[in-house]
Amino acid sequence: DGGITQSPKYLFRKEGQNVTLSCEQNLNHDAMYWYRQDPGQGLRLIYYSQIVNDFQKGDIAEGYSVSREKKESFPLTVTSAQKNPTAFYLCASRTGTGLYEQYFGPGTRLTVT
């Protein structure tokens, strides 16, 4: 059963702590993405990776870090430098052929107090 998994679904942290969000896909997609969604807003791109061991900053990368050591995995770390980390985080991956659609995981809702 192919798809994208994100864990955990809900995450609560205290201010000043780093936290890592997991994203795994078994779709054999090369490209993976991290987005942030705030209430009433569209999605904003944090980081993306088109191949293993390579990634680029998106529009709002400050306070975040990523790694891409395996094709299947693209974890996102929200650091204490991110000023407003409370948001809904969505991971996506994309096929390199055909319609080039991005497929989204179920998301992680992060609350920092």
Next chain:
Amino acid sequence: ELKVEQNPLFLSMQEGKNYTIYCNYSTTSDRLYWYRQDPGKSLESLFVLLSNGAVKQEGRLMASLDTKARLSTLHITAAVHDLSATYFCAVEAGANSKLTFGKGITLSVRP
């Protein structure tokens, strides 16, 4: 910088009536996508529009693309409650496959 605008941002629809929502974008694009999001959920892909004049239909929804006007429309035929959700368009431009999203249009269908 690519900008994507959707309007209206909220639309209250009456069951059984037809409606159209719009997505404008500011620069030449390779592809345009429509997604649906239910409250608290992730995004579900609806349509991928690849070229000028492209039209795709699925059930009561029909999407079209006019690349010269930089405009996509999503037409809803005979609205039903199940269509209540937020609809996002996203535009891809350039070789790096980045998507730029609009803010979304929330549709609410009332009896």
